Amino acid sequence: MGNRILIVGGGLAGTIIANGLCRQLGTQLRKGDISITMLGTSDKHLYQPGLLYVPFGKIRETELFRDQRKVLDKRVPYHIDPATNIDVDAKKVTTQSGKVHEYDYLVIATGSRLMLQNIPGMEEGAHWFYDLDGARKMRDALNEFDGGKIIVNVNVPHKCPVAPLEITFMLYDYLASKGVMDKTEITYTYPIGRLHALEPLAEWAKPAMDQNGIKYETFFNTKEVDPAAKTITSEEGETLDYDLLVTIPPHNGAEVITDSGLGDGGWVPTDRNKLLREGSSDVFVCGDTTNIPISKAGSTAHFEADTIVDNLVSLMTEGRWARDYDGKVFCFVETGMSTGTYVWFNYTTPPNPGAPSQMIHWFKLAYNRLYWLSARGLL
Ligand SMILES: Cc1cc2nc3c(=O)[nH]c(=O)nc-3n(C[C@H](O)[C@H](O)[C@H](O)COP(=O)(O)OP(=O)(O)OC[C@H]3O[C@@H](n4cnc5c(N)ncnc54)[C@H](O)[C@@H]3O)c2cc1C
Incomplete structure (x- = not known):
């Protein structure tokens, strides 16, 4: 060779x-x-x-x-x-x-790359944070948001398995500290019959969402978004109203x-x-x-x-x-604006998320900075 x-x-x-x-x-x-x-x-x-x-x-x-x-x-x-x-x-x-x-x-x-165009109306009707432009626009929309219905809509396949859960819990904390959570309803949609593809994460997320009054819709495979009517419809026939739609777009290579x-x-x-x-x-x-x-x-x-x-x-x-x-695989998972947990798993060992703590959130923030050393191979 x-x-x-x-x-x-x-x-x-x-x-x-x-x-x-x-x-x-x-x-x-x-x-x-x-x-x-x-x-x-x-x-x-x-x-x-x-x-x-x-x-x-x-x-x-x-x-x-x-x-x-x-x-x-x-x-x-x-x-x-x-x-x-x-x-x-x-x-x-x-x-x-x-x-x-x-x-x-x-x-x-x-x-991989985002394929918003695969879902009619998604680019015009939704916000996302999976690229810089989308994340900036979502920041502006959140600044203006004063209460209403938020949908966190998950499509597959997508990168970062935990980001949909992280954004949901962070939205809850952010809006609570802004004082508008009492007039806000968050609904999380997922395409299969549970809240996450990894079963232990689905089981872990359910009580955490219940505790905060976050609603969820499973078996929700997105068919289309109507930006004028502000509705999102699934292949299964469910239509939900929204004031702010946050999507995790489907991806392709x-x-x-x-x-x-x-x-x-x-x-x-x-x-x-x-x-x-x-x-x-x-x-x-x-x-x-x-x-x-x-x-x-x-x-x-x-x-x-x-x-x-x-x-x-x-x-x-x-x-x-x-x-x-x-x-x-090892992933830190933000469980709000100031707490986090982590999961690790491999082909034979399933993930087992532990109790969230402020310290793990700080570790995630620290890793965000250490990434540049890690990419250079210095860590
Ligand atoms: C919002 C968000 C949060 C995330 N959070 C986490 C997290 O907490 N933990 C975690 O582990 N992962 C996370 N990820 C996922 C992680 O960033 C990706 O899984 C990772 O970057 C994949 O690395 P990669 O090298 O395969 O792809 P990339 O890092 O995307 O690199 C692919 C490169 O190939 C280039 N390319 C494409 N086509 C061509 C071509 N034709 N010729 C030459 N070059 C080409 C692209 O420009 C790009 O630079 C997150 C991702 C997002 C978007």
Whole structure:
């Protein structure tokens, strides 16, 4: 096997992999025995979990961004030139500028994207916090909100499994401290017959919602939004009125994945232990873009990235496989504006959320700042 590693996607997964490889392959890089190249879409690196705090005015936008060139090890050439075609048979990636990159090992880390357009009326009628523009508009809407009906509407698939619960509990606390919760009704909708895909989280969330008078509708698969009438309707035939609609939009993987015929919906069929594209021995897949039925989360991407780094280094230096990914995920969960809990789980151990505390909330806030060290591989 040769020595050129190409990473497509300079988000969380791609960056952690590139920096991890540089840390372990310093000698080979210095001698020019290997090369690591990255293709991305932007000169900025966005810390997406920070978007959760934007609607409440609890984070400065400057904290969300760093220059990608500064987060990425300087030994990795970074091209802001998105991949437009990935040919895994010819081992070539073509970019928007028409350049062709050949590789010996490929890492696909192109993440996921919001698909608001999949639901008629959603873009016009809803608020969301899953991108910066949406989060800013939601902040303005919350500033003006003076009581009424709020719907937190969850669509699947989406990244960050716990964000819908977090935003619901944070909204409750925020509106209570603003003094308008007594004239506000919050309703949470979820597409399956419980409050969360992960059963222990659903069981944990139900009493927490009941205690605060938060209503819920399960089996609510969103069909359409009527922005003029301010209603949202499900495929199951339920129509709810709203004054403020907060949606967790459905997601797809990157366009380049579907355009290259690598996976329906942009999700790449991936071996859940090896993190290799199914049918390939030289194409690793990391983060949101895999089709593995586990949470699409930064921590998933991080634990996967660590596994891929170990395996790539072992394959390139010793010709052997190092270890399998065990499905590990760890998520802090905000349970209000000043308390939090956490969950960890893997393929065999289900999540088990503990009692919320102020200290865990502070840990989450601390991690938000430590992320930049973590992405550089310093933590
Ligand atoms: C509001 C919010 C809150 C969240 N909270 C948490 C949390 O508390 N904990 C947690 O673990 N996770 C959380 N997440 C999820 C986490 O941010 C993602 O799961 C994580 O970023 C996935 O990493 P990734 O590298 O797969 O994708 P990304 O970080 O999205 O990176 C993908 C990169 O690929 C690039 N790309 C796309 N197409 C191309 C192309 N054709 N060519 C080149 N590059 C391309 C994109 O521009 C992007 O930079 C949250 C997300 C949001 C939105």
